[in-house]
Structure formats: structure tokens, C-alpha cells
Amino acid sequence: MEIKALISKLHPFERKVLPYLKQKKELVEIVAVSGLQEIEVMRALQWLENKKLLILITEKKKVVNLDSNGLKYQKDILPERKIINELTEQFQSLSTLSHRLKLSLEEINACIGQLKQRMIIDLKKEKDLMIKFGPQGKKFLTEKTIEEKFLIKSFPIDYNSLSDVDRFALDELKKRKDFIKIEEVKSVTVTLTDLGKKLASLDLTQDVVNRLNTGMLKTGDWKNKEFRAYDVEINVPSIYPGKIHFVNQAIDYAKTIWTEMGFKEMTGGLVATSFFNFDALFVPQDHPARELQDTFYLGGKFEKGKLPDADLVKKVKAAHENGSGTKSKGWNYIWNPEEAKKNVLRTHTTVLTSQTLFNLKGEKLPIKRFAIGRCFRNEALDWKHLFEFNQTEGIVIDENANFRHLLGYLKEFFKKMGYPQARFRPAYFPYTEPSVEIDVFHPVRKEWVELGGAGMLRPEVVIPLFGRDVPVLAWGPGFDRIIMEYYQITDLRNLYQNDFKQLREIKSWLK
Numbered sequence: 001m002e003i004k005a006l007i008s009k010l011h012p013f014e015r016k017v018l019p020y021l022k023q024k025k026e027l028v029e030i031v032a033v034s035g036l037q038e039i040e041v042m043r044a045l046q047w048l049e050n051k052k053l054l055i056l057i058t059e060k061k062k063v064v065n066l067d068s069n070g071l072k073y074q075k076d077i078l079p080e081r082k083i084i085n086e087l088t089e090q091f092q093s094l095s096t097l098s099h100r101l102k103l104s105l106e107e108i109n110a111c112i113g114q115l116k117q118r119m120i121i122d123l124k125k126e127k128d129l130m131i132k133f134g135p136q137g138k139k140f141l142t143e144k145t146i147e148e149k150f151l152i153k154s155f156p157i158d159y160n161s162l163s164d165v166d167r168f169a170l171d172e173l174k175k176r177k178d179f180i181k182i183e184e185v186k187s188v189t190v191t192l193t194d195l196g197k198k199l200a201s202l203d204l205t206q207d208v209v210n211r212l213n214t215g216m217l218k219t220g221d222w223k224n225k226e227f228r229a230y231d232v233e234i235n236v237p238s239i240y241p242g243k244i245h246f247v248n249q250a251i252d253y254a255k256t257i258w259t260e261m262g263f264k265e266m267t268g269g270l271v272a273t274s275f276f277n278f279d280a281l282f283v284p285q286d287h288p289a290r291e292l293q294d295t296f297y298l299g300g301k302f303e304k305g306k307l308p309d310a311d312l313v314k315k316v317k318a319a320h321e322n323g324s325g326t327k328s329k330g331w332n333y334i335w336n337p338e339e340a341k342k343n344v345l346r347t348h349t350t351v352l353t354s355q356t357l358f359n360l361k362g363e364k365l366p367i368k369r370f371a372i373g374r375c376f377r378n379e380a381l382d383w384k385h386l387f388e389f390n391q392t393e394g395i396v397i398d399e400n401a402n403f404r405h406l407l408g409y410l411k412e413f414f415k416k417m418g419y420p421q422a423r424f425r426p427a428y429f430p431y432t433e434p435s436v437e438i439d440v441f442h443p444v445r446k447e448w449v450e451l452g453g454a455g456m457l458r459p460e461v462v463i464p465l466f467g468r469d470v471p472v473l474a475w476g477p478g479f480d481r482i483i484m485e486y487y488q489i490t491d492l493r494n495l496y497q498n499d500f501k502q503l504r505e506i507k508s509w510l511k
Contacts (some may be wrong), residue, residue, distance in 0.1 A: 003198060006051060008208075008229040013044035015204040021054065022200050027188035045190060050235050053196035059187045062159035064170060066151075069178040074151050079103050080111035081148065083131075084120065084140050091130035094123075110176050147173055156185075240504040247390070247495055249509035250483040251372050254392060257416045258370035261409070263394065266352040266371040271298065273305040275340040277347060279316050280354040281431040282460040284331045285339045289347070296345040296376050304341040312358060313337065315464035326459040326469075345376035349393035350431070350476050353457075356395070357465035357472070365470070366398035372479055383491040384449070390479040391452065397472050403434060406454060406473040414440050417482050429453050431461045431474075438477050444485050452477035483509075 010018070017034055024030045027045070031038050048054050066074060082101045098108050115121040119136040123129060150169035159182060162170065173179045192200060209216075209225045216222040244252070255265065278290055288294065297303075307313050318324035320335040349371045356369055371393040379385045396409065407424060414422045421441035429435045432455025439448040454475030463469050480495055487506060489495060494502070 003195075003202075005229070006053070006195075006199065007202070007204065009051070009231040010204065010208075010228070011044065011047060012208075012210060013040050014047055015208075017041055017044040018048065018053070018196075018200050018204060021190055021192055021196070025189050025191070027190075030190070042188070045188070047234060048196065050233075051231075053193055053199060055191045055193065057189045057191065059189075060184055061187050063156040063183055063185050064159055064162070065156045065181050065183060067178040067181045069176065070151065070173065070180055073179075078111070078145070078148060078151075079107040080115055080120075080145060083111065083115065084137070087121065087131070087133045087137060089133050091122075091124060091132045094129040094131045096128075097131065106177070114172060156183075238504075243508065245503070246487060246506050246509060247480070247483065250486070251390065251479070253509050254372055254413075254417065254479065254482075255370075257413055258392075258394065261368070261412065263368040263370040266349075266356050266369045266393065267373075268346075268352045268355055268371075270346055270374060270376075271302070271305075271343055272346045272351045272355075273307070273340065274342045274344055275305075275307055275313070275316070276354045277344050277351045279320065279335075279340045280312075280358070280461065280465055281350060282319060282458055283430045284320065284333070285336060286333070287430065292378070294378055295347055296378060298343040298345070302343050304338075305343045307337060307341060308358070312464060313340075316340075319460045319464050323460065325463050328458075328460050330460070346373075347377050348375050348476055349373045349391045350474070352393055353395050353474060353476075354461070354465060357397075357462065360397070361467045366396065366401070368394075368396050370394040381493065383493070384481060386480070386492050386496075388496075389492075391476050392479045392482075393474075393476045395457075395472055395474050397466070397470060399470060401471040401473050403456060406456065406475070407436075409473065410438060410454060410475055410477075414438075414482070418486055419443075419482070423448065424454075427453055427455075429455060431458055432456055433458050438475070440482070442485055444488065445490065449481055451481055 013036060016036060017030060020030055020033050024033060027038070027041065030045075031041050034041060036044070045054065045056055049056050079101075082103065083097065086097055086101060094108070094112075098105075112121070112123075116123060116134070119134040120140055121137060122132050122134045146165055146169040150166055150173065153166075157166075170180060207226070209222075209227045212222060212227070216225065243249075258265075274290070278287070279285070283289065315325060317335045317337070319326060319328070319330055321330050321333065323330035352371045352373070353369075360367060372390060373393070374388060375391045376388055379387045381387065392413075394409065396405065398405075410424075411422050414420075419440035423439050423441075424436040425439065427435045427437040432453070435453060435455035437453055438451045440451060441447075442449045452475070454473075454477070457472040457474050459469045462472050466472075480492055484490065484492065484495070486509065487495075
């Protein structure tokens with residue numbers, strides 16, 4: 001019953017190949033006797049292996065083949081043979097001899113050294129280079145050289161099967177241009193299982209229909225036909241459809257979370273002035289984060305940008321110098337507008353917060369905004385730090401907002417992203433007070449992972465930008481670390497390695 005069921009599933013390629021497997025074991029042999037193309041035979045063998053009728057053994061081996069000049073001289077006479085046939089015991093001019101034999105300088109150079117080394121010829125220098133038979137020369141009038149014996153072999157040849165003499169001939173011919181090529185090829189051999197031997201001995205030539213066609217339906221012939229059974233257990237080729245990059249899938253999902261929580265997206269360029277990236281956020285101009293080791297400054301014609309309207313610049317300057325307009329004393333230094341004009345690759349998406357606060361003046365509260373975007377910092381690369389990374393930003397502007405609301409928004413977001421455990425540690429940032437560092441528990445590595453900071457924006461930030469003091473919840477955790485657990489990636493660098501195998505096989509983002 002098992003054999004009958006197997007036979008009913010056999011593809012025409014399998015039916016044609018199977019009988020030959022009793023005697024033929026090599027793929028090339030099976031291709032030669034079956035009349036099928038190599039790819040058709042290989043498919044048949046793979047299908048038969050899936051049915052446990054045979055075992056395929058694939059090995060890589062080196063083979064020796066003839067290149068263009070090797071193929072040419074396999075049919076023609078080697079240059080040294082032409083010379084040997086024209087030699088005498090008397091010296092004669094080599095140039096005259098090569099001209100008579102119509103040999104090129106390249107052909108002469110390829111063989112003269114070998115002939116001399118084997119004492120087939122003697123040379124002497126007069127006005128021209130003179131040549132005659134050497135001590136071993138005459139015997140080669142009737143005996144082939146090792147190169148000639150090698151060239152008359154049947155190619156390709158298994159490199160490992162070469163004798164010492166053949167390898168010497170091979171090494172000599174390799175010195176000549178386009179004579180020999182050594183390639184690595186796959187060798188496929190077949191071993192029939194006991195069940196395969198039984199099927200191979202049966203008559204599989206009976207007429208079986210593989211596909212129903214309209215003609216059979218019209219005439220009713222299908223009623224008298226035997227159809228090949230569907231094999232639902234057979235391995236099928238993997239299909240890799242086009243899809244969005246997995247990091248972008250996660251970004252789209254995170255955007256959906258923020259949108260469902262009532263937020264609207266903030267957008268902006270990757271390049272910003274230091275004014276909005278630092279100064280408007282109350283980061284002092286001598287802060288270490290603004291130094292070159294942390295920030296990418298632009299040069300050339302993009303070195304400096306323009307400051308916004310003079311009224312905002314005046315308020316930010318006063319906040320830095322003496323805290324004017326707020327209850328703060330500021331940073332007590334002379335604020336430099338030229339430093340604020342320097343263009344940077346944005347170091348955080350918080351630059352969008354400062355720009356948004358400035359542009360939202362007069363809008364009805366509450367206001368919720370979020371952003372997810374690329375940021376740049378001059379970091380040392382390791383498993384959890386990149387110099388280019390994604391950050392998710394958010395602000396809530398609300399007269400009734402408080403610190404507990406901030407923690408609630410963050411916990412809800414991380415929970416929806418797959419991290420039910422989040423904790424918050426006291427921290428310091430120039431633009432928030434109180435401030436917290438955010439950690440989530442990584443369920444794979446079983447450790448807490450730091451994601452970034454959050455807090456309530458200071459009046460020194462809010463009043464100059466928004467025009468009045470109002471509670472503003474703000475956060476900016478790194479986004480790439482958030483998605484690592486879902487994709488089972490333990491090294492941040494692997495998010496952007498553009499490995500085709502990874503891109504094809506990695507699961508889609510579904511939460």
C-alpha cells in the first residue's frame with residue numbers, strides 16, 4: 001500500500017530518473033543517460049530524497065579543466081613539439097627556426113626554458129641564439145613530453161586523483177597563459193534506500209496524467225485517465241516577497257501606538273542649528289555634550305545657519321545669562337549668538353520639541369505631540385551604542401499635567417511595545433526638572449536595559465518658546481533598543497547590517 005501511494009505521487013521527472021539509479025550514482029551520469037536537463041534531474045533527486053527513496057551526498061571538489069589555449073593545443077601541436085621535430089645535431093638560428101615554424105615570441109619563451117632544463121636542447125649565443133639537440137633530445141622524437149601526455153587526457157579531471165607526474169605537468173602548464181583552470185565544483189552522488197531500490201526495479205512507464213486540461217473536460221476523457229496524486233508533504237521553495245524593512249515596521253507600529261493615545265506627529269530635518277538643538281533647551285554653551293566628541297558639527301558652507309526671530313533669541317539669551325523672565329538665575333555667563341548658529345546633525349529628536357513649542361503658541365490645550373526619527377552622536381560603537389540611531393520623542397502640554405501622568409504615558413507605551421516591566425531612576429538633564437532615566441526589563445537577557453531620559457520641561461525652556469509657564473511632559477528614549485528583543489537581536493549593530501538572509505527570514509512585526 002505504501003509503495004502504491006508513493007508511485008501515485010511521482011512526478012514525470014522522478015519516474016524517468018528512478019530506473020537509472022540502479023546503475024548510475026553520479027549526477028553527471030544520470031543527466032547523460034536520462035536526456036533531462038541537469039536542473040530537472042536535480043529537482044527529481046531532491047523530490048525522491050524527500051520521499052526517503054534515496055540519500056543525496058553533495059561534496060565540493062577541485063577539478064582541472066582546460067582553458068582557451070589548452071583547448072587549442074589539445075587539438076594542435078605544442079610549440080616545443082614543433083621545435084623538437086625540426087632540431088638536428090647541428091646548431092641553427094633560433095630566430096630563423098621560429099620564423100619558419102611561425103611561432104610567436106610568447107610561444108618560444110613558454111617552452112625554451114623547459115626544453116633546456118630537461119636537456120632536450122643545447123643553446124649557445126653567437127650573433128643570434130643558436131639551438132640543437134641536447135643529450136636527451138633524440139628520444140623525444142618518438143616519446144611524448146609529460147605536457148603532451150597530460151593534454152590528451154579526458155577533462156575535467158579530479159584534482160585529488162592526479163599522480164605526481166601529472167601534477168608536475170599541471171604545474172608546468174599553469175605557467176602558460178590561458179592553458180589550465182582549476183575550479184571548485186559540487187559533486188552529487190546518489191545512494192538508494194531499500195524502499196528506493198524496490199521502486200527502481202518496478203515498471204514506472206505507465207501513462208499518468210499530471211494536469212487536467214479543457215480538452216479532457218470537453219470530451220470526458222478524464223474519466224478514463226489515471227491522475228498523479230498531489231503530494232502535500234513535499235518541500236516547496238521558500239518565497240521571499242518584498243516587504244518593509246523590519247525596523248521601519250516597528251517604527252510604523254510605534255507611530256500607531258502614539259496615534260491611538262491621542263498624539264499627533266512632529267517632523268523636521270536631520271540638520272538643525274545649535275540654537276534649537278541646544279540653546280532653546282537651556283543647554284549651556286560650555287556643556288560637555290556640545291563638544292566635538294559628542295556632536296557632529298557641519299562644516300564648509302553649511303557650518304552656520306540662521307537664528308529665528310530676534311524676540312525669541314533675546315528671551316533665550318536672557319534665560320541663559322540671568323534667568324530673566326523665570327525664577328531662575330540662569331547660567332551666569334555671556335551667551336554667544338555665533339555659537340548658537342552652528343549647524344549640527346541633530347543629537348536628539350528633542351530639537352523637534354523646541355521647534356514645536358515655538359510654533360504652537362496660542363493653540364488650545366491640552367496638546368500631545370510625538371516623533372520617531374534618526375539622531376546622530378559621536379559614540380564609541382558597541383552592542384548597545386551606535387553613532388546613528390532612532391529615538392522616540394513625546395510632549396504633553398497641559399495645565400493639569402503632572403509627573404505621575406508622565407510615568408503613566410511611558411509605562412503604557414512600553415507595555416504595548418512588549419515590555420511590561422519599566423522602572424524610572426532619578427536623573428539630571430539641563431532642560432527637565434524633575435528628570436528620570438528609563439529602564440525596561442529585557443526578557444531574553446534577563447537584565448534591565450537603559451533607554452533614555454524623560455522629565456518635566458523647565459520654565460527656562462517653556463517660557464521663552466511657548467510664551468508662558470505651563471506644565472510640559474517630555475521624553476526621548478532610544479527606540480532601537482526597544483525593538484531588539486522582539487527580533488531576537490542582541491547587538492544593535494545587527495539592526496542595520498543589511499544581511500540579505502536576515503532581511504528575508506526575519507519575522508514581521510506583529511504585536
